[in-house]
């Protein structure tokens with residue numbers, strides 16, 4: 001666009017980002033950088049997520065538009081709040097390309113940061129409170145016909161008062177229940193590989209909310225193991241790890257699986273027994289937790305618990321009941337984020353990588369090295 005055209009324009013509803021002072025970088029994602037910042041006048045602390053425009057040929061990135069539209073729709077205690085959108089002016093220093101920032105309420109921690117710090121110890125009641133809030137968030141977004149599609153510990157924020165906020169709607173989309181006339185054809189290249197459910201790995205394109213509940217099951221186990229439970233290097237490897245934990249994938253346990261495109265094309269280990277409870281019991285000492293993990297990590301999405309059924313599971317209704325994290329968190333006086341944490345996992349080759357590179361394990365980039373793994 002001719003820069004002159006922009007000169008005379010005023011954007012009364014979109015302030016300039018200079019009203020915030022950047023304090024520190026707290027995140028580096030595939031789609032942008034995240035900063036902690038302070039409002040220069042009222043001193044409010046916020047998180048600024050810059051929309052990366054560098055690779056765009058067609059103007060404002062559609063992924064960011066989708067994220068903004070979805071965040072505007074969602075208002076819930078357990079979903080991160082988008083306060084406003086800000087901009088920078090185009091000038092000669094940015095080659096007449098202004099930037100756009102998403103301004104969020106600030107949360108002191110993310111779950112990946114908390115889990116990577118072994119001084120942070122969760123009691124059983126506190127683990128229940130984390131999961132209760134996470135499932136509440138999923139219940140709410142699914143009722144509003146939104147799929148998150150990027151469940152992982154780094155996308156779960158926790159305030160110093162112990163309030164959980166589901167974040168990162170960069171891969172989210174609206175969904176509809178497919179009609180008899182035809183099924184949905186969503187992309188299955190979503191969800192960070194380690195949290196990706198078997199139906200997506202087998203090529204399903206007509207999926208729904210249950211894809212997010214597989215991720216919730218992985219995260220529940222991770223509350224004890226402290227690192228992701230299935231760290232595959234490739235899609236084939238991820239399916240192999242899933243089979244080793246959840247048993248062989250067959251029409252016996254998953255009646256319609258043979259209709260999925262990749263079922264006959266990929267090599268799936270045969271004769272594996274399901275060992276979810278057996279293998280996790282050394283970490284997870286609570287039988288109700290083991291049972292809930294088992295039911296969330298159901299291979300067949302039709303048999304997987306949805307968020308409502310999960311919230312009704314005995315795990316949440318047996319002593320100790322869910323209890324606030326505020327007191328435990330008040331004993332830690334620093335923010336914990338995945339980006340700032342020392343590597344949670346040891347790399348097999350090449351030693352530790354800078355945090356920025358650790359962030360790239362999203363759906364679109366699944367070329368991870370092998371990490372210190374639980375299984």
Ligand SMILES: Nc1ncnc2c1ncn2[C@@H]1O[C@H](COP(=O)(O)OP(=O)(O)OP(=O)(O)O)[C@@H](O)[C@H]1O
Pocket residue numbers: 026027028029030031032033034047049080104105106107108109110154155157167168169170337338339359360362
């Ligand atoms: N509101 C917030 N308060 C505090 N920290 C935040 C907030 N939003 C994001 N972060 C931090 O920044 C990180 C990256 O943010 P986000 O996940 O939204 O970006 P992304 O570019 O989509 O990331 P990725 O590609 O790694 O998934 C988060 O993991 C979290 O640590």
Ligand SMILES: [Mg+2]
Pocket residue numbers: 029154155168
């Ligand atoms: Mg993220």
